[in-house]
Amino acid sequence: MAPQRFHEQFDQIQRSMPDIPLALGPDDAAEFIYEKGVVLARDGEEAQLVEDTVRTHFDRTTGLVADRVQRVSPQTNRSGITRIQVGDPGQGDGRGDRAVAGALRALREREGRTGRRLVSRNHIVSIAVNSCPGDEPVPVPITEPPNPAAAEGAHEDTAVRVLVIDNGLTHDFGSYPLLANTQGDPQVQETDANGVLQQYVGHGTFIAGLLAAVEPNTDITVRNTLNDAGAVLESEFGDLLFDAVERDGWPDILSLSAGTSNGRVDGLLGLDGFMAALRDQSTLLVAAAGNNASATPFWPAAYASLPDYADAVLSVGALRSDGEFGACFSNHGAWVKVYAPGERLTSALTGFDAPVPYIYQHSTYDACRFGFTYHCTCQYPGHEGVLSDDGSTPTPDQVLFEGFAQWSGTSFATPVAAGLVAAYMTANKEQDPRVAARELLTGNTEIAEVRGAHVPALRPPTWRAIPTTSV
Known part of the structure; x- marks a missing residue:
């Protein structure tokens, strides 16, 4: 089961x-x-x-x-x-x-x-949306290029400042050349007592790697605002966001791959103070739409649909690996303003210094748990996990990470979109990220199909599509 x-x-x-x-x-x-x-x-x-x-x-x-x-x-x-x-x-x-x-x-x-x-x-x-990313990471040989691949560009004094609110950087992130200029907090605890990588470790590092690949001319700071399960009470989250922006100064772009639904269309009460402060800044919040395969608003991404925050927030859904359709897990609806590749992306994780073992927590499904007919991340690559709801105790699969990983989720479509906004700022010498996002979307002609609707799609020039197959 x-x-x-x-x-x-x-x-x-x-x-x-x-x-x-x-x-x-x-x-x-x-x-x-x-x-x-x-x-x-x-x-x-x-x-x-x-x-x-x-x-x-x-x-x-x-x-x-x-x-x-x-x-x-x-x-x-x-x-x-x-x-x-x-x-x-x-x-x-x-x-x-x-x-x-x-x-x-x-x-x-x-x-x-x-x-x-x-x-x-x-x-x-x-960050554990529904209540996890689209899937668990899969090791990728260090000889394979990242996807998106690194764009050309020099790190200049005018680099776009991007603040990533997530878990911390893995200890060996600096071994990845694209992250040489990245700074921030270390992951509090990467492995358990047996040296096995804990779940969600590397999430912030993976995001930073995607940002740096899409737009190398960025100053990226990763803050360990969320704990090992990527979870925090709403009553505390606003204060933690205030802490991050006050510590580093309001960035050009705030990349956030976390949130929650609440069954409402007027936001999170616990974020009222922070969102009001954000509205008065020039910072652009780029936020993940969530992985519930639902049209229910997911906050804070869904603030993009509220008139007071239309310019301040960019909500991002995920495209599947071929880039033509929405990923099976991606949230959707009018409150999702743009979609970007978010399935089977390749970026930095950990294990650059020495291979790190990981034991899968979830077993894959025989069919897509959301009812899609393409060979999605619910099914592939197949593995047995520790957890099961039928009382069985399967022998879990173990893998070794040696630097790179392939991972899926709106968590990762988000930094791809944030990187493209940063790239637009650099290319057009635009200092206002909200203006850049607005002009980028206005001038964009690319579309994808999500749940039968044609939606705006942002695809980095260095991203390569991975064809999908029907089940």
Whole structure:
């Protein structure tokens, strides 16, 4: 039986955040992950209003304890968000949270009257989308060229500044010539006690390698903002983004391959403060559309569809390896502004200094888990993983990484698009990344087909298509 990756990754994220009980939402539909027993509200009068309203509602609701409603320390942050405990996070399992659902219902009528959002779940923002990238990395011989291959260009004083918010750089990233000028944080822990590479390690390095290949004239900084499972609470994420841009200064381009859906069309409450600050800068946020194969808005990428952020955010979906159609895993919809190659790309990972073993966590499927008929990453290359939902314990496949990897996901289409914006800035001596993105898309004539619709597509000149075959 094929593994259910969202539930597997839910377990992994829970292990990486052992002190924070988590639930799947909405209810047990498994579209996102959130903190049990807690909701978010804006600090000040709105937080007090949420507390009072929920407490009154619970007084009238059998089984929910009004006395449990209280603010949770720390009460505020720079994002102006307060965590309010509304239930016992130890009750129940991961299939939803009755107290949180009750708190949302308690405010629904008031929100409807005012037209203003007052309360939210505390979602998990993660690079582990659905809840992982399109697949797990596959070793590629160091003798094979990267894909996209390195474009021509010299590193100049006018290099475009790109900040990558992800996990950290692997220890030997500097052995890859394209990353010679890259800087940033190291990966906290690359391997387990047995020397085996941990899941998602190299994610930020892979992204930096793609950026540097598409546009060598970039100053790339990679920040280890996300932990080993690439997950952080929404209530903390805004502050972490503020930390990154204040440490390095607002960049030209902020490349972010993380996010969450939340079942809404008005963004993440926990990012209100950061997004307002971003709007007043010239920085362009290039964000991954997510790998849920869904049209549900995925944040912060979906801010690109909101009028206040149309110029500030570029949302990026993934094309399959032939570049003609959308990848099976890619999110889609009018809120996705452009698509770029995101399946079976080749970039730097780790193992340049010495080969590093990796054990696959997920087994591949007999058929595409999203119902597509081409030979997609769900099926190929085939391997047995550690995790299984049928109680079996397959013998997992082990591989060695020696520098390069092939990997898929909107996580990687994102730096490809960011690199093309940077390349446009360099070629046209354009200092404003938002102007560059707008002009790049306006002048672009390339299209692809995604779910029957013709959509804008950005394909780097050095990218080579890999033909697909039907199953």
